[in-house]
Amino acid sequence: MKYSYYPGCTLKNKAKVLDRYARSCAEVLGFELEEIENWQCCGGVYPLGNDEIATKLSSVRVLNEAKEKGQELVTVCSACHHVIKRVNDDMKNVEDIRTRANNYMSLSEPYSGETTVLHYLEVLRDKIGFDKLKEKVVNPLTGKKIGAYYGCLLLRPGSVMAFDNPENPKIMEDFIRALGAEPVVYPYRNECCGGYISLKEKEMAKSMCDTITESAKGFGADMLITACPLCMYNLNKSAKETLPVYYFTELLAEALGVKEEADEE
Amino acid sequence: MPLNENEFRPKIVAFCCNWCSYAGADLAGSSRLSYPADVKIIKVPCSCRVNPMFILRAFEKGADGVILCGCHPGDCHYSTGNYYARRRMTLLFSMLDYLGIEKGRTRVEWVSAAEGVKFSQTMNEFVEKIRSLGENVRLGDLRCKN
């Protein structure tokens, strides 16, 4: 199976491991990620205003590329996934945005939300299957107690993201289980890490991350995993409790035996 | 709101089932949910009472749109009437489309007695659609005399 792939800006430098292991694991699991040519930054946040069109166009471009290739579009970063998936929903369901966006773009055929946007984890769950993934694991992460940190962007709004139950998700827990580790369920796994607020309000973000890591640690987690470079950044700044934070692809690579030596601890 | 002489006032016939949408229209009325006066309701005992001939007749007599409202599938007062109506109207509408009559001029909507809001919304939307389509000239003129 071949998918169009949208890495996003941060995966090209600060979060290279997130990207690299997504690709190498895909190889092991038997699917191909074909990077969209000349993709542009998604903008990091979904523009909420109904009158915001220009800021949605980079996503439309990517979506249309995938449509023209007849492929489903895979993302890894939570923020990119959120933005692209919501823009896609607008293009499909909001007539005004669709019309205006198509007016801006000069596409051979108007784009109206035809592409399916999948997060990498959704590919694992819905296309590969966690039981199949389990079969491919060569280094089960037995004994590790891992708290999944979802954050807000993958889950909300649930009606659009349709990723998992936004208040009690389990996809990452199932993922952790498939890798042979023990998931730690804690109630703040779907609460915000502070997001972009951490640029100017460092203390605020810190206290939010404290709540999250405290809760995870309280329930016995030794580490956290995330799909988002910004969550990773913020969680690492948590003052009170310190838990190592990994990208989910890092653990995946480790379990599948493709983790590179340099990254081994 | 004064009537504008030049404004297009469509003629719209709404066939409403006595058990659901006619009561739904009553509820829209008692809830003061307005919709344009262009809509005139004819009460029928069931959507299955509506003969395609009635609809053609309306168009031929100058109606610009015809809408049929019945009970939601599964909720017909007579158990099965709306299912027959659904097939008949599906075929009739498809035929009218085939003859070049704009598809928006015909519509079927399932509106229960409790759905006053839906009745009013449906009528507002339908009138809006007919206004955008303009006067119906085609069905009245399908067979021009030589």
Add this chain to the structure above:
Amino acid sequence: MQELVNRAKELLANGTVQRVLGWKAGDMAYNPEPSYFETEADLSDFVYDAFCGANLSKYMIEASKKEGKTLVFLKPCDSYSFNQLLKEHRVDREKAYIIGVGCKGKLDIETIRKQGVKGIEEISGASMDDACDTLKIKTIYGDKEVSYQSAMLERCHVCKGKDHVVYDEVIGESRDTVDGERFSEVQRIESMTPEEKFLFFQKELSKCIRCNACRNVCPACSCRKCVFDSNKFDSAQKANVDSFEEKMFHIIRAFHVAGRCTDCGECSRVCPQGIPLHLFNRKFIKDINEFYGDYTAGEDIDAEAPLTHFEFTDREPNEERG
């Protein structure tokens, strides 16, 4: 053909049937017409050739009221009409002795004329026995040749099949004549813009002179009294300025026969104005097949007719064609 005559004589002689319903030679080579034959001697006028397009099943409604059995010759496509009438209790199976006759495609004189053949005196190649690929036509302007296939009625190009769905015995073989797509013309119209569709039908229907030939020949249009002739709908107002009937006749007629029309094509065959009336019926047939599953009227008398049946999951009328 002689075999048919012989068998008819036999059945008349042994009292199995009281009369024969068949085709009688017309004043020209290409216009035989339906006829009853009461005696063996009458049968001298009997004819069955490639111009016997007329569907005799509708005559069986009246024949069913007569004393004794009637021998009727039905082509494969006619047998669907008979079956449909049987389903609707319009004909009495007990009153009919059905000989299914072979068919090699029926010819359309108008199609021949359109190929520039005028002043026809004699046509050879149209009898059932020597039916061949080419028709040799003697005209007052000399001999002409026309390919059999090119002279066939539209319906034969999209023939429903070579098998009879009801019969007592079958005489003669049928030929495979299909070389067209049944719904291609309907599809072509469907793909037009509303304006184009409208202009197309306006042009065709404007030719109608309301002669009622289509209604009279149609085996599905067999009401004792047509709704357009009764006052039940205020639809028959001949002397009136009312134009409802004028405008809506063909649409309503098509709706009334929807799910019952066997697509026998007689309406188009007999229309003196050459209106392709079958395009209405065929649109309904196509929609029914697409929306509710393939259905051929007259094929199976126990099948649920599409308009007197439903499924809970039927499509919605407002739905766009997907």
Add this chain to the structure above:
Amino acid sequence: MSHRDYSGKIKEISGVNPYKCMKCGKCSATCPSFNEMDIKPHQFVSYVLNGDIEALAESKSLWKCLSCFACVERCPRDVKPGKLIDAARQIVVRERGGDYLSADEIPELLDEELPQQLLVSAFRRYKR
């Protein structure tokens, strides 16, 4: 533009019908930034309805909302308070000089690990 017009503009940009609010306070109950805000999430609706946009525009709350959509997800009336706040923020940043972030202050905010995603996002939310 008068304040009333701003009120309309906010409704237009956000697509929110503030009349749908039943004042249950679930948005404020759910908001992780609640304590940092001067005008609380559940109050936004009243400010818009009353046309008190000036106070809204000057509110600290605009810059404390994380757009985490917890209020949007949990609102029982589909009011989407987060969208309302963002619309107010848009009104401010779209005006000349309304930016909450300028390029000049960036260098001192940076650190080694800071992902570019953070800069991009902050610029989108804080600046025209």
Add this chain to the structure above:
Amino acid sequence: MQRIGVFVCHCGSNIAATVDVKKVVEVVSKEPGVCHAEDYPYMCSEAGQMKILEAVKEKNLSGVVVCSCSPRMHEATFRKAAERAGLNPYMVEIANIREHCSWIHKDMEEATEKAVILARAAIAKVNLNTPLKAGESRVTKRALVIGGGIAGIQTALDIADAGYEVDIVEKTPSIGGRMSQLDKTFPTLDCSACILTPKMVEAAAHEKINIYTYSEVDKVTGFVGDFTVDIRKKARSVNSDKCTGCGVCQEKCPSKKSLNEFNRGLNTRSAIYTPFAQAIPNVPVIDRDACIKFKTGKCGVCEKVCQAGAIDYNQQDEIITEKYGAIVVATGFDTIKLDNYDEYAYNQSKDVITSLELERIMNAAGPTKGHLERLSDGKAPKEMVFIQCVGSRCSDTRGKSYCSKICCMYTAKHAMLIRDKYPDVNVTVFYIDVRTPGKNFDEFYRRAVEEYGVNYVKGQVGKVAPLPNGKLLVQGSDLLDNKQILKEADMVVLATAIEPEASVRKIATMLTASIDTNNFLTEAHPKLRPVESPTAGVFLSGVCQGPKDIPETVAQAGAAAVKAIGLLAKDKLTTNPCTAKPDELLCNGCSQCANVCPYGAITYENKEVNDHGIRETRRVAQVNSALCQGCGACTVTCPSGAMDLQGFSNRQIIAEVDAICR
């Protein structure tokens, strides 16, 4: 041509404020056939009706059009008035110029124009009306009550006391319903079982009442006065006649792992079980999905221990067909599933419970024997939080848009009972509004606050987070203090929205009773006919019609019973004369109409006809007017127009179309 009188009602200002009634009178008086037209402030008043009487007599009218409110309001009134004047009642038509005109339009000119057109349509129709005579049908003097909760029991008792036979069909193994699961009732704090069980016993002992438990309605045919119903008595696997209700089988049953439905799944029960101690009948059923004998063929312990020999593994479902004159629906409610509200951690923590679950916990026969304790660790709670409106008043896609009505009161009850029994437990209630209309209701709620010190906080809760220490962190709003509250609680109780019992949809479809978008059964009129379904002969009792508490339910149950009794007291019913009627001379005998008739009212007959001098035997359609309900499906299948519907004939409808499109 008819001689028509037109009467235009002002309805006070309801019509006259928007429709120029004088203008309507003026215009319609010129319509063909109209020989009298007048307006009057209230046509439905006695004086208004007299106007019709006088005009019919003076002007020798043959038809009447009343331009007024919906025919659903006063058509019957005006028809009766016409009848009093000696006119056939079906010569009256109503032009609905109130609900369909004056109430929805603002512009007088526009509304007047529309009123005129509606009047014209009615006039055009009346011109083609013919006198119709209503037929008669019989009434089976027996009622069916679907649902054996307090609503069904009360309805059945009231009908039976009036002397009519009643059958109750209850799908669970015992009657009693939701009320039997409650511990105490508000606002008097009566013990629920103490007031319910006597009623259950009374119903069971009543000679006119027959109870089918563990049974469901399978099929309903017929119509008012003459319904035929198939009742499926599910196989109980226990012979009710032999069983003595000793309970040994339940004790000895080795399969004890099934969730106890009666205790809302908070504990388990045996595979052979009676739902609760006071069950009626006191005959257990075998849950075949859980029974080892049914699953593996090995076991049979219950059969061995049963002294009475009542166990019957071979029992089959039994279908009982019975005729009824009236049917009362009393199917009740359930709480909604909370899967859409995981922010309240119902699925994540055992200590987050619904109010109905709390009822069971508080009940001596419940999973904790009536002790208030946490289900996770059995510890007594010290801090309890109640959250109101969970799933109620939600106009999003997750919950219900309506107020469940009973939650404010039962929460006050729970809070009060807990504070009374366990004074060291703190109780906090997060509410949006406290709604306590009802006798002694607000006083009850105030007592909870003033005398029992229950802490009411105005504001909804946003999240309940289970903490590592086993407590629950409740994050809520205090809107009056403008604060976000973080409160550690030991237990959280969710006032979960109620919704109609899931089976009601199927039942409504069988009864052709209409149902609203929330699955509540629709009443014939929201104010004036609140216990009748729009389907004649079907009545509504209890929460199946809308949220209500016990006193309201009992009141409605009585009202439904009275309506049913009123029907059963009649020997004959007049039938709708608007039935299908074939024109034999036009009929082709094709049977298409019979294929679509839902009532089997059309048959075919070979009949001698005289068609303009031609005498012949034809196959023609016959309509049994006692069976025909007048839907009109047949009329459209008939290509020749032979089949027509009286009162809604082809010509009448076409005349209306023409009048509107003119």
